[in-house]
Amino acid sequence: MQRLKKTVVMVGMMGAGKSAVGNALARALGVAFRDSDDEIVKAASRSIPEIFERDGEAFFRARETEVLARLLRGAPCVLSTGGGAYLSEANRALIRESGVAVWLRADLDLLWQRVRHKTTRPLLRTANPRETLRQLYEARVPLYSLADIVVDSAADLSIEEMAQKVA
Ligand code: S3P
Numbered sequence: 001m002q003r004l005k006k007t008v009v010m011v012g013m014m015g016a017g018k019s020a021v022g023n024a025l026a027r028a029l030g031v032a033f034r035d036s037d038d039e040i041v042k043a044a045s046r047s048i049p050e051i052f053e054r055d056g057e058a059f060f061r062a063r064e065t066e067v068l069a070r071l072l073r074g075a076p077c078v079l080s081t082g083g084g085a086y087l088s089e090a091n092r093a094l095i096r097e098s099g100v101a102v103w104l105r106a107d108l109d110l111l112w113q114r115v116r117h118k119t120t121r122p123l124l125r126t127a128n129p130r131e132t133l134r135q136l137y138e139a140r141v142p143l144y145s146l147a148d149i150v151v152d153s154a155a156d157l158s159i160e161e162m163a164q165k166v167a
Contacts, residue, residue, distance in 0.1 A: 024163035103147035
């Protein structure tokens with residue numbers, strides 16, 4: 001198997017399947033899988049909702065940039081990011097330098113089906129989370145579109161099939 005030259009960075013909305021597909025892709029390629037949210041949680045010893053609540057979103061975003069910079073300096077791997085990670089120019093520049101950004105594109109209805117019953121996303125703790133998700137989606141799509149590769153997430157494909165599509 002050809003060795004991976006750059007880190008494959010999974011970007012896109014919450015619920016797109018970045019972690020699940022990224023994990024399967026890493027296994028298929030025989031490389032390590034990393035997840036920026038997991039690294040932030042590990043370092044802070046608290047959950048993402050707790051970090052947002054106690055330290056604020058700006059603190060979370062600063063940690064996210066640090067984690068991306070650190071992981072992108074390491075050996076090429078598959079790196080799944082949180083839904084907001086690709087929005088900042090600084091993060092995109094880091095990713096551009098040592099990675100290939102893959103936008104896992106999914107339509108809003110599919111995203112909503114996947115996130116509606118979860119309570120782990122602080123940005124969706126609003127009076128109307130469906131509308132909040134729509135607004136985030138509208139605002140973010142133009143930035144996700146800057147990714148190097150776009151792969152459509154299909155509801156009828158398994159995680160492994162999605163990983164093969166990305167590969
Ligand atoms: C966020 C998405 C989350 C997590 C945090 C912020 C976002 O990750 O990083 O709650 O801004 O969209 P997932 O995309 O893995 O849910």
